[in-house]
Amino acid sequence: MIEAQALTKSFGGTDAVRDVSFSVAKGEVLGFLGPNGAGKSTTMKMITGFLTPTRGTARVCGHDILTQTRAAQRRLGYLPEGAPAYGDMTPFGLLSFVADVRGLKGAERRKRIEAALDAAQVRGVVHQPIDTLSKGFKRRVGLAQALLHDPDVLILDEPTDGLDPNQKHDVRSLIREMAPEKAILISTHILEEVEALCSRTLVIARGCIVADNTPAELLRRDPLHGAVILSVVAAARSALLPKLQLIPGVLAVAEEGETLVVRPVPGREADVLAGLTQAIRAENWPVAEIYQQRGRLDVVFRTLTTDARARAA
Numbered sequence: 001m002i003e004a005q006a007l008t009k010s011f012g013g014t015d016a017v018r019d020v021s022f023s024v025a026k027g028e029v030l031g032f033l034g035p036n037g038a039g040k041s042t043t044m045k046m047i048t049g050f051l052t053p054t055r056g057t058a059r060v061c062g063h064d065i066l067t068q069t070r071a072a073q074r075r076l077g078y079l080p081e082g083a084p085a086y087g088d089m090t091p092f093g094l095l096s097f098v099a100d101v102r103g104l105k106g107a108e109r110r111k112r113i114e115a116a117l118d119a120a121q122v123r124g125v126v127h128q129p130i131d132t133l134s135k136g137f138k139r140r141v142g143l144a145q146a147l148l149h150d151p152d153v154l155i156l157d158e159p160t161d162g163l164d165p166n167q168k169h170d171v172r173s174l175i176r177e178m179a180p181e182k183a184i185l186i187s188t189h190i191l192e193e194v195e196a197l198c199s200r201t202l203v204i205a206r207g208c209i210v211a212d213n214t215p216a217e218l219l220r221r222d223p224l225h226g227a228v229i230l231s232v233v234a235a236a237r238s239a240l241l242p243k244l245q246l247i248p249g250v251l252a253v254a255e256e257g258e259t260l261v262v263r264p265v266p267g268r269e270a271d272v273l274a275g276l277t278q279a280i281r282a283e284n285w286p287v288a289e290i291y292q293q294r295g296r297l298d299v300v301f302r303t304l305t306t307d308a309r310a311r312a313a
Ligand SMILES: Nc1ncnc2c1ncn2[C@@H]1O[C@H](COP(=O)(O)OP(=O)(O)OP(=O)(O)O)[C@@H](O)[C@H]1O
Pocket: 011, 016, 034, 035, 036, 037, 038, 039, 040, 041, 042, 043, 081
């Protein structure tokens, strides 16, 4: 439902986005991750027809954004960066205006405005000028605007930015609820949001895609993915070290502070955990705590985006 085809945007001769291609199918929530200035908003602006690409194009539900702009824009809802809105309008006034622009009429118009107000939870402030709303409410008004015509495709630029934890939770639940029927592209700096919400993650650095994976696949790139951490009293640690090395599937064992870190051979994570728990029980090892690392997205993110920096330097 979204297809970016070699999107490139240059500003003053410098590529802010270079050859970005990806697609998003119905039912997918694609998380767009990248450091500040990586090119997320610029890519989103090109897909929505807000910026003209220097090269490449995008298709929304099969409509080319450059040659069939209106048809493509009818099918998409867009929450731009910072959720700009007319500050002297009320949320109701803004949604009525957008409904007119979108060509909604009569009962359908009323129904859609009501549904958007409910979905974005802005009922309590519906007649208050937008300029006087808190940052979180402004963002929710922006979200209501994006959802108004119940589009098949949603492009949401940092939809939870500025929301408190409860509001973040509500917006994520809303996105999850809508996901089966739509194709959704969200940009975010919140790594936990990617794990909570996204079926796939696109990592962009210096305008180029450096990873296109599921969050679980990304976690597997952490060198400590699947490592088993054991808390063991100091006196027993050195005696245990050689025994741990004999567990089938163990790649390396290291002592780190109060713990022993057991790294499995890739693909043997489950064997190592099973072997360890069995040995702890059978030989009554003095282990106070044992857990297996899933991997950390922040570690993977740093590696991917700083490697890209190094390559470009
Ligand atoms: N209109 C413009 N004119 C010149 N440069 C621009 C323009 N818009 C964006 N850029 C540059 O393009 C690059 C990508 O910016 P973009 O806003 O797409 O990044 P981003 O990944 O969305 O960043 P952030 O996470 O900070 O929102 C940046 O270097 C930015 O300064």
